[in-house]
Amino acid sequence: MPENQLGGQQVLYLPEGATRLLGRDAQRTNIAVGIAVANAVKSALGPKGMDKMLVSDLGDITITNDGATILEEMNVEHPVAKIMVDIAKTQDKEAGDGTTTVVILAGELLRGAGELLEQGVHPSTIIKGYKIAAEKASGVLNETSKKADSTDSSILQKIALVSMGSKNVGSDETKAQLSKIVIKSVEQVMDKDARGNTYIDRDLIKVEKKAGGTVGDTAFISGVLIDKEVAHPGMPKSIKNAKIALLDLALEIEKTEVDAKIEITSPEQMQAFLQQEERMLKDMVEKISKAKATVVFTQKGIDDVAQHFLAKSGILAVRRVKKSDMEKLAKAAGARIVTSLDDLSEKDLGYAGLVEERKISGEQMTFVEDCKNPKSVTIFIRGGTQQVVDEAERSLTDVIGAVSSVIEDGKFVLGGGATEVDLADKLRSYANTIGGREQLAIQKFADALEIIPKVLSESAGMDAIDTLVQLRNKHRSKEGTVYGVDIFKNAIGDMNRLGVYEPLRIKEQAIYSASEAAEIILRIDDMISSKGKGPSGGAPGGMPGGEAD
Ligand code: ADP
Numbered sequence: 001m002p003e004n005q006l007g008g009q010q011v012l013y014l015p016e017g018a019t020r021l022l023g024r025d026a027q028r029t030n031i032a033v034g035i036a037v038a039n040a041v042k043s044a045l046g047p048k049g050m051d052k053m054l055v056s057d058l059g060d061i062t063i064t065n066d067g068a069t070i071l072e073e074m075n076v077e078h079p080v081a082k083i084m085v086d087i088a089k090t091q092d093k094e095a096g097d098g099t100t101t102v103v104i105l106a107g108e109l110l111r112g113a114g115e116l117l118e119q120g121v122h123p124s125t126i127i128k129g130y131k132i133a134a135e136k137a138s139g140v141l142n143e144t145s146k147k148a149d150s151t152d153s154s155i156l157q158k159i160a161l162v163s164m165g166s167k168n169v170g171s172d173e174t175k176a177q178l179s180k181i182v183i184k185s186v187e188q189v190m191d192k193d194a195r196g197n198t199y200i201d202r203d204l205i206k207v208e209k210k211a212g213g214t215v216g217d218t219a220f221i222s223g224v225l226i227d228k229e230v231a232h233p234g235m236p237k238s239i240k241n242a243k244i245a246l247l248d249l250a251l252e253i254e255k256t257e258v259d260a261k262i263e264i265t266s267p268e269q270m271q272a273f274l275q276q277e278e279r280m281l282k283d284m285v286e287k288i289s290k291a292k293a294t295v296v297f298t299q300k301g302i303d304d305v306a307q308h309f310l311a312k313s314g315i316l317a318v319r320r321v322k323k324s325d326m327e328k329l330a331k332a333a334g335a336r337i338v339t340s341l342d343d344l345s346e347k348d349l350g351y352a353g354l355v356e357e358r359k360i361s362g363e364q365m366t367f368v369e370d371c372k373n374p375k376s377v378t379i380f381i382r383g384g385t386q387q388v389v390d391e392a393e394r395s396l397t398d399v400i401g402a403v404s405s406v407i408e409d410g411k412f413v414l415g416g417g418a419t420e421v422d423l424a425d426k427l428r429s430y431a432n433t434i435g436g437r438e439q440l441a442i443q444k445f446a447d448a449l450e451i452i453p454k455v456l457s458e459s460a461g462m463d464a465i466d467t468l469v470q471l472r473n474k475h476r477s478k479e480g481t482v483y484g485v486d487i488f489k490n491a492i493g494d495m496n497r498l499g500v501y502e503p504l505r506i507k508e509q510a511i512y513s514a515s516e517a518a519e520i521i522l523r524i525d526d527m528i529s530s531k532g533k534g535p536s537g538g539a540p541g542g543m544p545g546g547e548a549d
C-alpha cells in the first residue's frame with residue numbers, strides 16, 4: 001500500500017532509515033545551512049579577502065579566493081548547500097565574476113527571512129516581497145549604471161583590475177600587464193550578431209597554463225597553443241608562414257569492421273601487401289602536399305609510415321588534437337576542418353605566421369601564432385607553482401567574464417559596496433510606499449545588500465557598523481552616492497575617483513540569483529531524505545503532513 005488516507009490527510013510511508021523534516025523545522029534547518037555556506041566564503045570577499053587552502057581526499061591542494069571554487073572543493077552534502085553552490089556556478093556562467101558576492105547575499109537574504117519567520121510572517125509573503133525588491137533593485141541598477149564605451153580602454157582597464165584585484169596573482173605591475181592581455185584577447189574575439197549587437201564567445205579565448213617561470217611571464221598568443229608535440233622527430237619543429245590543414249580523419253589504413261582474414265602464403269605476397277599499404281598512406285600524404293599544406297593538425301591518429309612520408313615532405317604534423325582545439329585552430333587560422341582528403345584543397349588551409357614546437361618546463365607544446373586577425377586566441381599562464389597558475393587561471397577567467405560583460409552590455413556600476421548602499425537606501429524608501437507585510441521583506445532585502453560593504457570593511461580591519469553608518473550618512477546627499485569602502489585607506493572613499501568599477505551584469509545577476517535561491521529554499525516545508533543515518537537518526541516517518549505557519 002504505497003499511500004493511505006487518514007482522516008482526509010495523506011500519509012506517506014517512508015523507507016526505513018529515511019529522515020523527514022517538516023514545516024518550521026525544515027525551514028529553520030535550511031536557513032541555517034544556507035547561512036553556514038555563506039559564512040564559509042565570507043572572508044574571501046574583496047581584495048583584502050583571505051585565501052582558503054582546501055585539501056581533497058587524494059591530498060591535492062587548492063589555494064583559492066574564488067567563491068565558486070571554495071564551495072566546489074568543499075564537497076558539500078546538504079541539498080540546500082548544493083543550491084548555494086549552484087548559484088555560484090550560474091553566476092560564473094552568466095557574468096563570469098561575482099561568485100562570492102552571490103553566495104554571501106543569498107545567505108543574508110535567508111537570515112533576514114529567518115527573522116521574519118520568527119515574527120510570524122508567512123514564507124509566501126517573504127517570497128513575494130523579495131521578488132518585488134529584486135525587480136526594483138534591478139530597475140534602480142539599470143537607471144544608475146553608467147555607460148561604458150567599449151572603445152574606452154581606461155574603463156575596461158579599471159574593470160579588469162577590480163576583477164583581478166581580489167585574487168593574489170602578483171604585483172600591481174603584473175596585474176596591469178595581465179589585464180591588458182585579457183582586454184586584448186576579448187577585443188580580438190568579439191563579434192557582432194545578426195542584429196548588430198556585440199557579443200563575446202568566451203570559449204574562443206583559450207586559457208592554457210604550465211607551472212614554471214613567474215606570473216609575469218604570462219603571454220598573449222595570437223593563435224592557439226596546443227599541448228601536444230610534433231608527431232615525428234624527423235619533421236620540422238618550426239615553420240614560418242605556415243599553411244595549415246585541419247583534418248578530422250586518421251592518416252591510417254582503416255581496419256575493416258568485419259573480421260576479414262587475409263591468407264598470405266609467400267614472402268612475395270607479404271611484400272606486395274605491405275607495399276600496397278605503404279602506397280595508400282603515401283597517396284594520402286601526397287594529397288596533403290598537393291594542397292600545399294606545410295602543417296597538419298588531425299583529430300585522429302597518424303600511422304608511423306604516414307609520419308615518415310610527412311616528414312620526408314617537410315610537413316609538420318600533430319596528431320590526436322582535441323576537438324575543441326581543432327575548432328579554435330579553425331577560428332584562429334581561418335581554416336576549414338576537412339573530413340575527407342579528397343575534399344582537401346588549398347582554399348581550406350589556414351594561415352599562421354609561425355608554427356613551432358617549444359619545450360616548456362620539460363614538456364613539448366606546439367605554438368600556432370602570428371595568425372592574421374585570429375578569431376580565437378590564447379592566454380598562456382605561467383607561475384611559480386601549480387597552485388599559483390591554477391589561481392591565476394581562475395582570476396583571468398573572472399576578468400575575461402567581467403570585461404566581456406561590460407563590453408556586451410555597455411554598462412557599469414561602482415564597486416566597494418557603493419552600489420549596494422545606494423540600492424539599500426532606495427529600497428527602504430520604496431518599501432514605505434508598499435502597503436502590507438511585503439514591505440517588511442523589502443526592508444530585509446535592503447539590509448541584506450549592505451552585507452557587501454560590511455564584509456569588505458571587516459576584511460580591511462575596519463569597524464563594519466561604523467563604516468556602514470558613515471556610508472549611509474554620506475549617501476543621503478546626491479553627490480555622496482559614489483562613496484564606498486576604500487579598503488586600502490581604511491576609510492570610506494569616492495569609488496568614482498578610485499576607479500572601482502564593476503560590470504552592471506555582475507550585480508544584477510547576483511541579485512536575481514541570490515533572491516531566487518532564497519525563494520527556492522524558503523518554499524520548502526517538507527524535507528524527505530532517504531539517506532538517513534539509520535533508523536534511530538530518522539525523524540518519525542508516516543506522520544500526517546504538517547502545516548507551515
Ligand atoms: P566575487 O567572487 O564576488 O567577485 P571578489 O573577491 O572578487 O568576490 O570581491 C568582489 C568585491 O570586492 C566587490 O564588491 C568589489 O566591489 C570589491 N572590490 C574589488 N576591488 C575593490 C577596491 N579596490 N576597493 C573596494 N572594493 C573593491
Ligand code: MG
Binds near residue numbers: 097098163398
Ligand atoms: Mg571577483
